[in-house]
Amino acid sequence: MSAATTAAAQKPAPAQTSLSRRGNFADRVLGTLTTAATVIILLMLCVIVGDVVIGGSRVLSWEFISAPPRNGMTAGGIFPAIFGTVTLTLLMTLAAVPAGVATAVYLTEYASSESLMARLVRVCIANLAGVPSIVFGLFGLGFFISTLGRAIDRAAYGGHLTYGQPSLIWAALTLAILTLPVVVVSTEEALRAVPRELRDASLALGATKFQTITHVVLPEALGGILTGGILAVSRGAGEVAPIMFTGAAYFLPYLPTHLNDQFMNLGYHVYVLATQSPDVDRTKPLLYGTVLVLLVLTFLLNLVAVLIRLRTRRRLQAHA
Amino acid sequence: MVSRASTNGERPASHLSLTRQVRWSERLAEALIKGVALVSIASVLLILIFVGKEALPVLTSAEVHREVSLTTLFAPNAEAGYMWQPVSEVPKYNVLPLFLGTLKVTFIALLFAVPLSILAALFVSEFAHKRAREIIKPAIELLAGIPSVVIGFFALVVLASWVQRLFGTEHRLNALVAGMGLSFAICPIVFSVSEDALRAVPNSYRSAALALGSTRAQTLLRVVLPAAAPGIAAAVVLGFGRAIGETMIVVLASGNAALLDFGWGTSTRTVTATIAQELGEVVVGSAHYDVLFFLGALLFLSTLAINLAGERFVHRMRKQLGGSQ
Numbered sequence: 001m002s003a004a005t006t007a008a009a010q011k012p013a014p015a016q017t018s019l020s021r022r023g024n025f026a027d028r029v030l031g032t033l034t035t036a037a038t039v040i041i042l043l044m045l046c047v048i049v050g051d052v053v054i055g056g057s058r059v060l061s062w063e064f065i066s067a068p069p070r071n072g073m074t075a076g077g078i079f080p081a082i083f084g085t086v087t088l089t090l091l092m093t094l095a096a097v098p099a100g101v102a103t104a105v106y107l108t109e110y111a112s113s114e115s116l117m118a119r120l121v122r123v124c125i126a127n128l129a130g131v132p133s134i135v136f137g138l139f140g141l142g143f144f145i146s147t148l149g150r151a152i153d154r155a156a157y158g159g160h161l162t163y164g165q166p167s168l169i170w171a172a173l174t175l176a177i178l179t180l181p182v183v184v185v186s187t188e189e190a191l192r193a194v195p196r197e198l199r200d201a202s203l204a205l206g207a208t209k210f211q212t213i214t215h216v217v218l219p220e221a222l223g224g225i226l227t228g229g230i231l232a233v234s235r236g237a238g239e240v241a242p243i244m245f246t247g248a249a250y251f252l253p254y255l256p257t258h259l260n261d262q263f264m265n266l267g268y269h270v271y272v273l274a275t276q277s278p279d280v281d282r283t284k285p286l287l288y289g290t291v292l293v294l295l296v297l298t299f300l301l302n303l304v305a306v307l308i309r310l311r312t313r314r315r316l317q318a319h320a
Numbered sequence: 321m322v323s324r325a326s327t328n329g330e331r332p333a334s335h336l337s338l339t340r341q342v343r344w345s346e347r348l349a350e351a352l353i354k355g356v357a358l359v360s361i362a363s364v365l366l367i368l369i370f371v372g373k374e375a376l377p378v379l380t381s382a383e384v385h386r387e388v389s390l391t392t393l394f395a396p397n398a399e400a401g402y403m404w405q406p407v408s409e410v411p412k413y414n415v416l417p418l419f420l421g422t423l424k425v426t427f428i429a430l431l432f433a434v435p436l437s438i439l440a441a442l443f444v445s446e447f448a449h450k451r452a453r454e455i456i457k458p459a460i461e462l463l464a465g466i467p468s469v470v471i472g473f474f475a476l477v478v479l480a481s482w483v484q485r486l487f488g489t490e491h492r493l494n495a496l497v498a499g500m501g502l503s504f505a506i507c508p509i510v511f512s513v514s515e516d517a518l519r520a521v522p523n524s525y526r527s528a529a530l531a532l533g534s535t536r537a538q539t540l541l542r543v544v545l546p547a548a549a550p551g552i553a554a555a556v557v558l559g560f561g562r563a564i565g566e567t568m569i570v571v572l573a574s575g576n577a578a579l580l581d582f583g584w585g586t587s588t589r590t591v592t593a594t595i596a597q598e599l600g601e602v603v604v605g606s607a608h609y610d611v612l613f614f615l616g617a618l619l620f621l622s623t624l625a626i627n628l629a630g631e632r633f634v635h636r637m638r639k640q641l642g643g644s645q
Contacts, residue, residue, distance in 0.1 A: 038443045244596060298470075
């Protein structure tokens, strides 16, 4: 509110003439309305985070984080879910970040913006970002498990069911495709922020194009690449729909040790506790605790990413 | 721009014999990078093919047609009516209640999210100080980073109780609760696309309008907003696309009863929630399985069309403003 009125006051003032007094009123209404809307959106954020933090901190304890669930998931902790989520997102990152960075390098350093392939890649990245996450789940089931996994089983395991079932690797790859656009967009932004003079200088010194990219451009854009990776991890850690059919398990008495094991997952655990439990009142504290852990995980990652990106953007503006 | 400049810069070097040695490794690197860039194209194609493959029997297979056909999916059946009961003794697959559920929840979400987000975007781009902007924008990006299952949980546990106390709704979990929860998720996207659009309007437009004696409000409403209109339309379209595809919020908050009901206070079930809840228990290759993939394929195609439309809007706006910048 105060920001709005001061901003309005700074404007060269036609406010003395009677004609504009009406306009002045409209100005103030518009200023108030827009401020109110902004405040409401920020309140949404505060209310969600506040409620989860207050509800969750009551349950949070060392035991909750380090122990497996007990008594049909009405007591105990969530360690297997934390472990599963971290393993899953690590695997996903291993696939998504190299692919995303290479795609961004192709788009900014190699392709001319009119080339058909570059345009096609851009369209596909944009559309991939818009595909509903549940469709990724269907795709993971239809392609990775029923087709690729079965084919591997037939070829290498004599038809013995090994990879043709929901498992860690397929869930991670499904998530990698889902988060690919996040990495590409963020890396591309960072690559564009690298001043042209640096490339020119490197090339003028006799470095080849690839040397310029690996030794000059990529190190300079590291912040943005990191942001992309972190955002992808944060996104991947919170997604549930794509992994429901591709590898997440209700409950497992053991931790996943192989790529074809199933795994527990924080987000999926929330879904299971919230919908499948016969006694919601007893699981509610556990739910709050699980949601808090998930939120802390994704939120902290996001915060770091947002801060890095803010710095990159400032630099981009400085160069522009 | 940048890449073209550097290609031009390199061209003279390639005539020197010295560089010929390195060239094959350069080519290999370029080919590799180009190959990886193809992954995105391949992914979209594979999604299309493999979701489509499992959905196809709904259109072609005689075995599936004994249980379900396009007519029973989309048209009311004399005895079955508008029912989605795939696991009853006589399975009934009518998708109209699901479509209605999706549209209802999406509409409610947009009703909340669109005015709020556009006004907030106006605030950030036209009124806010630089310092306020640097707090608000990252904060809204943080809202976008909250996992949808967390928002769904919040809607289920907290929002649903508030709504019931406030409106005394028939069911505790209903379209209104799901729609409000969903609006949390689409506010950030509508906000950021609108804000980009508003910021793309050249300052000369504002200066000219103000110099001609119009007030700030007149400048915004008659000059800036019309100029940014295609971008804001894109924001709404992209928000719509995000909303119909969102799963976890509606699974947790909508109540999941497939009713053909137009009220906002009754339990409802969306297309995405149906897939999420039923695919886990269904026999692979059964008619039910194929129908769920069919729904997924429809979802994929509609979001694809929506996103393309959104981009078309953004593109049009860039083109319109491009000449004057």
